[in-house]
Amino acid sequence: MTALAKDPARFVETIIEDETVVMRLDSGDFFSLKGTGRAVWDAIDGSRDRDAVLGIIAVRYGTTAEAIAPEVDAFLAELCEAGLLQKG
Amino acid sequence: MRGLDRSIADEAKDIGALALAVLARETQVHRGPVACELDGKVRDGEGQWRLADERIVLRAGPIRLAYERGRGVTLDVPPDVDPRNADLWLNGTIYAAVAAINGLMPLHASAVAHGGKVYAFTGPPGAGKSTLAAALGREGLPLFCDDTLILDLSHPDLIVALPGHKRLKLWPEGAALANAHLQEQVQSNYPKFFAQPAAGTVAEPMPLAELIFLEQGESPALVPVSPGERMARLQDDHYTAELFEHAARLERPQRFAQLAAIARLLPMHRFTRPYSPDKFDEGLALMRSHICQGLPA
Numbered sequence: 001m002t003a004l005a006k007d008p009a010r011f012v013e014t015i016i017e018d019e020t021v022v023m024r025l026d027s028g029d030f031f032s033l034k035g036t037g038r039a040v041w042d043a044i045d046g047s048r049d050r051d052a053v054l055g056i057i058a059v060r061y062g063t064t065a066e067a068i069a070p071e072v073d074a075f076l077a078e079l080c081e082a083g084l085l086q087k088g
Numbered sequence: 089m090r091g092l093d094r095s096i097a098d099e100a101k102d103i104g105a106l107a108l109a110v111l112a113r114e115t116q117v118h119r120g121p122v123a124c125e126l127d128g129k130v131r132d133g134e135g136q137w138r139l140a141d142e143r144i145v146l147r148a149g150p151i152r153l154a155y156e157r158g159r160g161v162t163l164d165v166p167p168d169v170d171p172r173n174a175d176l177w178l179n180g181t182i183y184a185a186v187a188a189i190n191g192l193m194p195l196h197a198s199a200v201a202h203g204g205k206v207y208a209f210t211g212p213p214g215a216g217k218s219t220l221a222a223a224l225g226r227e228g229l230p231l232f233c234d235d236t237l238i239l240d241l242s243h244p245d246l247i248v249a250l251p252g253h254k255r256l257k258l259w260p261e262g263a264a265l266a267n268a269h270l271q272e273q274v275q276s277n278y279p280k281f282f283a284q285p286a287a288g289t290v291a292e293p294m295p296l297a298e299l300i301f302l303e304q305g306e307s308p309a310l311v312p313v314s315p316g317e318r319m320a321r322l323q324d325d326h327y328t329a330e331l332f333e334h335a336a337r338l339e340r341p342q343r344f345a346q347l348a349a350i351a352r353l354l355p356m357h358r359f360t361r362p363y364s365p366d367k368f369d370e371g372l373a374l375m376r377s378h379i380c381q382g383l384p385a
Contacts, residue, residue, distance in 0.1 A: 012341050014348045016315035021351075023344045028323070032316030 001049035004076070005086040024083060029039050029084060036061070037070075044085070050076065096295060097204050098312035100248045106193055107240045107250055112164050112187045115161060117178065122152035122164035132348070137181060139334040148177045155182055157189050161223035173275050179253055184236050184328050185203020192250070193239040194328040197299070199249065200224045200379070201290045206249040208233050211302035212326070215229040216363075219262030220302065220375065222283060223368070226267050227376050231256065231285035232294070236328070239296060241346070247353050250295040256283045262298040265368045298355045300375075305360025308371035309380055313356035321356070 013022045020033040020041060033041050036057065037056045054065040054072055061068065079085045122145060126156065132357075139147040142157035151174045152164040161182055165171045170259025184194035198217040199208035207229075209217045218234050225231055240248040257280045263270050270281040301313070303320065313321065323329060338346065361371035 012344045014344070016348060016352055019315045021316040021319055021348065023319075023340065025340050028318045028340060030316055030323075034315060040335075 003047050003049050003052055004044045005046040006051060006084060007086045011084055014065055018039055022084065026083075029082075031084070036071060039077075042077050059069075099243065099294045100246060100293050103243055103246070103248045104250050105242050107190075107238070108293065109218060110182075110190050111187060111192070111238070111250065113160075114155070114157070114190055115183065117161045117163050119138065120162045120164065122154045122162050137185070137331075139185060139189070139331060142189050142335075144182070144187075144189070144331075146177060146181055146340065150173065150179070153182050154367070155186050155189070161186070170276065172248045173277065176272040176275060176278060178259050180236060181320070181331070185237075185331050185335070188328075191242075191336075193238065193241055193332050195237045195299070196235070196326040196328045198234045198256075199237050199252075200229040200234045201209075201294060202229050204294055204381050205297035206290075206294045206297050207297055208232075208237050208239075208249070209302055210237075210299060215302040216262065217302060218256050218258050218267050220372070221268035222256050222262065222268045222285065223372050224376060224379070225256075225286035227372070229376075229379065230287045231289045235320055240293070244349070246294050247296040247350065250293050251290050254285075254289045255367045256285055257281070258283050265365055277351045288351065291296050296354060298357065299355065301358045301362045303358055306362060308361040308367065308374045309359075310374065312361065313358060315351045318345075318351040318354070318356045322347050322350060 010026065011022050011024050013020055018034060020026050022031040022033065023029065032050050039057055039060055040053060043053045048056070051065070054069055057072055058065045076085070137144055144155050145152045149329040150166050150169050153174060154162045162179070163171065165174060170285065185195045195210060197210040199206050200221050201207070209220050211217055212224040221231055221234060229256070230334065232249065234256045236252055238250040238252065240250065244316055247317065257274050258266065258268055258270065259280055263281065264281060268283040268286065270283055272282055274282060275281045332342070336343075359371070359375060361367060
């Protein structure tokens with residue numbers, strides 16, 4: 001599988017309280033990441049592929065990769081749609 | 089000064105005094121001709137402005153106004169026009185622009201003071217900013233500003249609010265709700281009326297405690313605003329944000345860092361309530377408790 005990678009040239013981010021706030025530089029659009037979404041975002045380090053990210057999230061939330069896959073896949077699709085991930 | 093560390097209050101006063109001196113100097117008004125264009129461009133509509141290179145020009149019907157950093161405000165009024173018709177623009181858009189051009193942040197907000205701190209209310213025109221401030225005045229909270237709130241962001245750990253206009257501008261319906269005594273009409277072509285704040289006004293700069301967004305809702309409620317939403321809402325705040333962005337000319341990463349710094353320091357709430365007179369007192373009581381007793385939302 002292809003490693004998931006953010007596209008740091010396209011956004012800035014900061015952490016405030018329990019939230020990661022991301023802004024796309026070209027549009028100025030804001031994205032608020034909390035809970036599972038934030039955990040997925042943090043797990044994307046440029047070396048892990050989708051399965052590795054799923055594994056990390058499953059361990060963190062005490063569940064199985066299969067159980068959490070639909071939610072994580074949907075979120076990854078949202079990140080791609082938002083232009084925050086590099087296209088693999 | 090209850091509930092506030094004295095050194096923070098003093099620091100706010102010192103920072104704010106410098107900013108107020110700049111505002112007092114830069115808002116000096118003189119009469120003279122104003123060419124209503126900048127960089128060869130002009131906006132024709134009522135109240136339209138253009139800001140570039142530390143200068144703003146504004147057209148308000150037959151009246152033209154300009155401000156340039158270091159040169160004060162120029163007012164151009166035809167002989168047959170009442171110069172008082174310029175006051176709204178001088179005290180609103182031009183006042184906010186002077187602040188923004190001099191590195192201060194204007195917010196479209198009215199505010200009251202309590203315990204040495206400032207509680208500001210923002211929202212679109214007609215949201216009830218002035219009405220709420222007037223009604224809280226009846227509850228003993230002095231007015232800090234009406235309609236335009238100027239902030240000094242120069243301290244990394246403190247947002248300093250500068251006291252503003254000393255009279256409220258109210259619609260008659262708002263005055264009735266707030267039990268405020270109306271004075272003269274603001275100007276002949278603008279049917280708001282002045283009112284004296286019932287609990288007086290504040291003359292000294294103070295730390296900004298909270299920014300509260302006024303919205304319509306089914307019942308009175310206060311809902312905390314999350315950090316990302318705080319940043320987005322600051323970005324969307326009406327003409328004042330547009331003035332600030334034009335004046336500061338920050339690139340998006342710097343603007344993001346600035347919004348994040350404000351969002352870290354400044355709690356925000358959404359205050360929802362129905363726009364019906366019979367629910368006004370219920371909402372007022374909730375807001376008074378929130379400010380005066382620090383009740384959780």
